[in-house]
Amino acid sequence: MPLTETGLKQPVKASAADMLKIDINPVPDDRKVEEAIKHLNELGQKFRSLMITFESCTKCGACAENCHTYLGTRDPYNIPTNRADLMRKVYKRYFTPEGKFFPKFIGAKDLELEDLEKMYSYYYQCNECRRCALVCPFGLDTCEVTMAGRQLLHWLGMVPKLQASVGAAMKKTGNHTGIPKGGLVDTCEFLCEDIVDETGVDMKMPIDQNADILYIPSSADFMLNPNTMTGVAKFFHYLGANWTISSEIAEAGNFGLLFDQRHTLRANSMRIIDEALKYGCKKVVWGECGHGWRAGKMYLPGMLDRPGRIPIVHLHDEVRYYIEKGALKLNKDVVTRPVTLHDPCNFGRACNMSDTLRVVMNASVSNFVEMTPNRERNFCCGGGSAILFDDPEMYDLRIKFSAKKAEQVRETGVDKDGDGILCAPCSICKAQLYPMVKEHKLGVEVKGLIDLVGLALYPPINE
Amino acid sequence: MTYFILQILPYISIAVLVIGLLYRIGRWANGRIVHNITLTTPAPTTQTGAVVNIATEAVFFRSLFQADKALWSGAWIMHVALFSVLGGHVVGFGTLGLQFYYIGLTSAELSTYLSDLLGTSMGILVLLGLFYLLYRRMAINEVKQISAPSDYLHLILLIAIVTVGNTMRFVPEWGLHYEPVRDYVVQLLTFSAVTADMEVMHKPLFTIHLLLVQILAMILPFSKLLHIPGMFAHRWILTRPLVEPAPGLPGIPVGGSGHAASSGQSTSGGVQ
Numbered sequence: 252m253p254l255t256e257t258g259l260k261q262p263v264k265a266s267a268a269d270m271l272k273i274d275i276n277p278v279p280d281d282r283k284v285e286e287a288i289k290h291l292n293e294l295g296q297k298f299r300s301l302m303i304t305f306e307s308c309t310k311c312g313a314c315a316e317n318c319h320t321y322l323g324t325r326d327p328y329n330i331p332t333n334r335a336d337l338m339r340k341v342y343k344r345y346f347t348p349e350g351k352f353f354p355k356f357i358g359a360k361d362l363e364l365e366d367l368e369k370m371y372s373y374y375y376q377c378n379e380c381r382r383c384a385l386v387c388p389f390g391l392d393t394c395e396v397t398m399a400g401r402q403l404l405h406w407l408g409m410v411p412k413l414q415a416s417v418g419a420a421m422k423k424t425g426n427h428t429g430i431p432k433g434g435l436v437d438t439c440e441f442l443c444e445d446i447v448d449e450t451g452v453d454m455k456m457p458i459d460q461n462a463d464i465l466y467i468p469s470s471a472d473f474m475l476n477p478n479t480m481t482g483v484a485k486f487f488h489y490l491g492a493n494w495t496i497s498s499e500i501a502e503a504g505n506f507g508l509l510f511d512q513r514h515t516l517r518a519n520s521m522r523i524i525d526e527a528l529k530y531g532c533k534k535v536v537w538g539e540c541g542h543g544w545r546a547g548k549m550y551l552p553g554m555l556d557r558p559g560r561i562p563i564v565h566l567h568d569e570v571r572y573y574i575e576k577g578a579l580k581l582n583k584d585v586v587t588r589p590v591t592l593h594d595p596c597n598f599g600r601a602c603n604m605s606d607t608l609r610v611v612m613n614a615s616v617s618n619f620v621e622m623t624p625n626r627e628r629n630f631c632c633g634g635g636s637a638i639l640f641d642d643p644e645m646y647d648l649r650i651k652f653s654a655k656k657a658e659q660v661r662e663t664g665v666d667k668d669g670d671g672i673l674c675a676p677c678s679i680c681k682a683q684l685y686p687m688v689k690e691h692k693l694g695v696e697v698k699g700l701i702d703l704v705g706l707a708l709y710p711p712i713n714e
Numbered sequence: 715m716t717y718f719i720l721q722i723l724p725y726i727s728i729a730v731l732v733i734g735l736l737y738r739i740g741r742w743a744n745g746r747i748v749h750n751i752t753l754t755t756p757a758p759t760t761q762t763g764a765v766v767n768i769a770t771e772a773v774f775f776r777s778l779f780q781a782d783k784a785l786w787s788g789a790w791i792m793h794v795a796l797f798s799v800l801g802g803h804v805v806g807f808g809t810l811g812l813q814f815y816y817i818g819l820t821s822a823e824l825s826t827y828l829s830d831l832l833g834t835s836m837g838i839l840v841l842l843g844l845f846y847l848l849y850r851r852m853a854i855n856e857v858k859q860i861s862a863p864s865d866y867l868h869l870i871l872l873i874a875i876v877t878v879g880n881t882m883r884f885v886p887e888w889g890l891h892y893e894p895v896r897d898y899v900v901q902l903l904t905f906s907a908v909t910a911d912m913e914v915m916h917k918p919l920f921t922i923h924l925l926l927v928q929i930l931a932m933i934l935p936f937s938k939l940l941h942i943p944g945m946f947a948h949r950w951i952l953t954r955p956l957v958e959p960a961p962g963l964p965g966i967p968v969g970g971s972g973h974a975a976s977s978g979q980s981t982s983g984g985v986q
Contacts, residue, residue: 299745300951306738307944310865311789312857313782327859336860349936357937358862384753386781388789389945390771390952392751463965490966512749533964549750552984562959562982572961578968603754603956627755628780 260648261372262640265415270408272419274514277408284362288345290406294399295342301399304391305339306347308332314383314393319630320376323651328373331383335396337370338403371409374400376648378635379509379542380596385627397636398512405511413640414510421506421519425499426470432458432498438473439480439496446481450709454488456480462495465532466566467523467547469503469540469678476681478698479539482705486570489579489708494536497526503540504678508550509636516546520554523547527561535563539699541597541677542636548602567676570704571607574614581707586616588672589665590703591695593622593656593684594629595677608676611700615707616672620663630655632675634683650690653683657691669694676700716915719925720898721908727928734935739943747951750985757956761986768949788850792843796872798836799879806833807899810892830883837880844873864937871930878923888919895920959983 270277278286295302314331315321321329328334336358343350343359350359360366377397384392404410410418420429430438439456447453466487472480487494500522507516527535537547544565552559573579592612598604605626612619622629633652640646665671673688673695675681684697758764770776775793779786805813811826820828848869851857882889894913901908914920933939959982 296745298748299742300747300751300948302745303742303944303948303951306742307938307941307948309938309941310857310860310862311785312854312860313778313785315856315860317781321856327856330856330860333860347936353864356862356867357864381753384952385755386777388771388775388778389941390753390777390949391944392753392948392952395751464963490963490968492963493965536963549752549985552982553749560982564959564961568958568961569963573968576968600753600755601751603752603756603958605754605756627753 259368259372260376260644261368262375262411262413262638262645263642264371265408265410265412267408269412269415269419270410273410273415273422273511275405275408275410278406280364283367283407284364287367287403287407288341288362290403291338291342292346294403295346298395298399300392300395304335304393304395305342307389308335308339308391309389311388313386313388317382317386319380319382319633319655320378320652323633323654324376324648326376328369329376331377331393334373334377335393337366337373338396338400341366367404367407367409370400371404374404375411375638375640376652378596378631378633378638378652380631380635381600382596382628382630385600398508401510402512410510411638411640414506414637417506417637418511418515421502421515425497425522426502427504427506428470428474430470430473430501435473435496435498435501442473442477442481443484445477446484446709449481449711450485451712452485452488452709454484456484457495459498459530460495461531462493463533464492464494465523465527465530465535466494466496466538467503467535467543468496468501468538469543470501471678471682472538472699473501475685476539476678476699476702478702478705482699482701482703483538483566485705485708486566486579486701490573495530495532497530500526503538503543503547504637505543505546505550506637508542508546512550516550517554517556520546520551521556523551523563524555524557524559524561532561535561536569537563537565539566539676539678539701541595541679543678545597545601565602565604565607566701567604567607567611570701571610574610579614579704579708581614581704582710583615583617583707585706585710586672586703587618588670589618589620589663589668590616590672590674591620591622591660591663591665592625592700593632593660593673593675593680594626595675595680596629596631596635598677599627599629608700611704612674615700615703620665622659622663624659630659632656632680632683633687634679637679639679639682646686649683650687653687653691656684657687657693660693660695666694671695672703673697674700674703716921717908719921719928720914721902723925723928724902727931731931731934734932735943738935738940739947742944742947747954750954750956751951752954752956752985753952754956758953759955759957761955764950764953764955767953768946771949772945785850788843788846791839792847795836795839795843799833799840799876802829802833802836805829807892807896810896834880834883837876837883841873841876841880844869844876848873868937868939871926875923875926875930878919878926882917882919882923888917890914890917890920955986957983957986 340360341362379394381394417427505519811829814820814825815822898914
C-alpha cells in the first residue's frame with residue numbers, strides 16, 4: 252500500500268549528503284530490511300532494558316490514557332505499547348521461539364520496507380517523555396524502544412533533516428544553532444550591555460578563558476531565550492564565581508541521546524571533559540536543557556572513553572544549594588505575576604530534580620501556582636526529544652501533542668488576566684511552548700527558571 | 715491418556731518451564747544495563763531503598779494504582795487471589811488442611827473448615843478478577859486495539875483452570891480430598907509409579923485441571939507471562955539507587971569550597 256494512502260505523517264528526511272555530514276552512509280532501499288534485522292538483533296542483545304520491554308509487556312493498556320501524544324491525536328499507533336509493537340512484532344518474529352513458530356497467534360510479523368517507514372513516522376512522534384514507564388505496572392520503558400528505533404533508523408540513514416542538520420552544526424561549530432565563536436562573543440557583549448541597562452550592574456560573560464567553572468549553556472539561550480543567559484550571568488556574578496563558556500561546547504543539548512546513542516552521543520560527551528580540562532575547570536555546571544542534562548548526568552559517565560574526574564552538576568542544584576545556605580538575597584516581590592511551573596520530563600522523571608525546581612521557584616517569585624499533575628507525573632510539553640518540526644503536517648501534530656499541556660495551564664488559572672508566566676526550565680520545552688501558547692491562545696509568557704532567579708537577584712532599576 | 719497426563723507429562727512440563735525460564739532469563743542477563751535509566755520518582759539513594767521500592771511495586775502494584783484504579787482493582791485482586799490459591803495448594807495439600815491447627819491457632823476441625831473456606835473464596839475472587847480483565851480487553855477500545863489472539867487465550871486458559879478447580883470444590887463427588895492428591899504428589903516427587911487404583915486416576919476433572927495447568931506452565935517461558943520475572947528484572951534497572959553529586963562551586967567562599975566533597979556526599983554522584 253503506498254504511504255500516501257495510509258496517511259502516514261513523516262518529518263522531512265535528511266538527504267544522503269546531509270547524512271554524510273553526520274558520518275552515515277545511507278543504506279539503499281533494497282537492502283534496508285536485511286540490515287534492519289541485523290541491527291535489531293544487535294540492539295536487543297546489547298540492551299537488557301530493550302529485550303525485557305519486548306518480552307514482558309502484557310498489553311494491559313495502562314499507558315494509553317497516560318500518553319499525551321495519544322490523548323492529543325487518538326491515533327492508535329500513538330498508544331505507547333502499540334508504538335513499541337512496531338518493532339516488538341518484528342523482534343519477536345525473528346528472535347523469539349514463539350514468534351518463529353506462531354507469528355499470527357502472538358502478533359508477530361515479518362519486516363517490510365513499509366514497516367520501517369511507519370517506524371520513522373511514529374518513533375518521531377514519541378516525545379521520549381517516559382510517562383508510560385512511570386505508569387507501567389512493570390516499569391517497562393517504552394522510551395528505550397523509541398530510542399532503539401531511532402538508532403536503527405539512523406544506521407539505515409533515515410533521520411529527519413532537523414536532527415541531521417543539528418548534528419552537523421554541532422560537529423562543525425560546537426553548538427546546535429551553528430553560531431561561530433565571533434557570534435558568541437558579540438552576543439554575550441550585547442547581552443551584558445542589556446544587563447547594565449536593566450540593572451545598572453556591570454558583569455561579564457567570559458568565553459574561552461581559564462576558570463574554575465565551565466558553564467554549559469544551551470545555544471538557544473543566545474538567540475531565543477536571552478533572559479536565561481543573562482539570568483545565569485547574574486547568578487555567577489552575584490556569587491563572584493570565576494566561570495567561563497567554551498566556544499567548542501556552547502551547547503547543553505546532546506542530540507546523540509535522541510537519534511544516535513553511539514557515535515554522536517559519545518562525541519558530544521567527550522567535548523565536555525576535553526574543554527573542562529583545557530580551561531583548568533574544577534566543576535562543570537549544566538544549563539537549562541532537559542534532554543541535555545539527562546545525557547550529561549545519566550549517560551555521559553558511561554559514554555566517556557576515559558575516566559571523567561571533573562564533577563558535573565546542574566545549575567539549579569547549585570542555585571538551590573546557595574538558597575538553602577542563605578547566600579542569595581532574592582527579592583521575590585519583583586515578580587508578582589502568577590507563575591506556574593512546567594516540569595521538564597527529563598528533570599522530573601530522569602534527573603531527580605522536582606524538589607530542586609520548587610525550592611528555587613518558591614524563593615524567586617511570590618505567586619507560584621502548581622499545575623496538576625506535576626513533578627514526575629507531569630505531562631510533556633509535546634516537543635520532547637526535539638521533534639520541533641516546522642513542516643505544516645508535523646507542526647500541526649506538535650500542537651495536538653501539547654493539547655494536554657494547554658489544558659493543564661488553563662486549569663491553574665494563571666493565564667486568566669493575560670499576564671501569567673509559564674516557567675519551563677528547558678530549551679526544547681521553551682521552543683515548543685512559544686508556538687503552543689500562541690496556538691492554544693493562553694495568556695502566559697514562557698520563561699526559564701534562572702530568568703526569574705536573575706530578576707529576583709538584581710531587580711530591574713527602571714521599569 | 716490419563717496415565718500420560720498424570721505420570722509422564724508432569725516431568726516434561728516442569729522441565730520445559732525450568733529450562734525455558736533459564737533460557738529467557740539467561741538471555742536477559744546477557745544484555746547489559748547500558749545506560750543509567752533510573753526513573754526518579756524520586757530515586758532511592760540506598761540498596762535498601764531500592765529493594766523497598768521494588769517490593770512495594772510487587773506487593774501493591776503501586777504504579778498501577780496511581781495510574782488506573784479500575785485496572786488496578788481487577789489486576790490486583792486477581793493476582794493476590796491467584797497467589798493465595800497457589801499458596802493454598804502447597805499448604806493445604808502439604809498439611810491436609812491442618813495448617814492453622816499446626817501453628818496452634820485453631821482446632822483441627824476449624825482448621826480444615828477455614829482452609830476450605832479460604833480456598834473457595836479465593837477461587838471465586840480469581841475468577842471474578844479474570845472475567846473483569848477479559849471484559850476489559852474486549853470492551854475498552856484501546857486495549858482491544860493492542861490485543862493479539864494470545865492475549866485473550868491466556869485469560870481463557872486461566873479461566874478454564876480456575877473454573878475446573880472451583881467445580882471440584884462445589885461438586886464434592888467430582889472433586890477429591892486432600893489425602894489422595896498429597897499421595898499422588900509424593901509419588902511424583904519420589905519418582906514412583908502411579909498405580910491404577912489411586913483415586914486421582916478416576917477423576918476426569920482432576921486430570922483436566924492438571925493438564926491445563928501443565929499447558930500453562932509450558933507456555934509461560936514463551937509468552938507474556940514472562941512479566942513475572944520481567945517485572946523484577948526491569949524494575950531493578952529503573953530503581954537502582956542514585957547518589958546526587960555534592961553541590962557547592964569551587965572558588966566561592968560561601969558554603970564551603972564546593973569542589974571538595976561536602977557533608978559526606980560524593981563529588982560526582984551517580985547510579986550505584
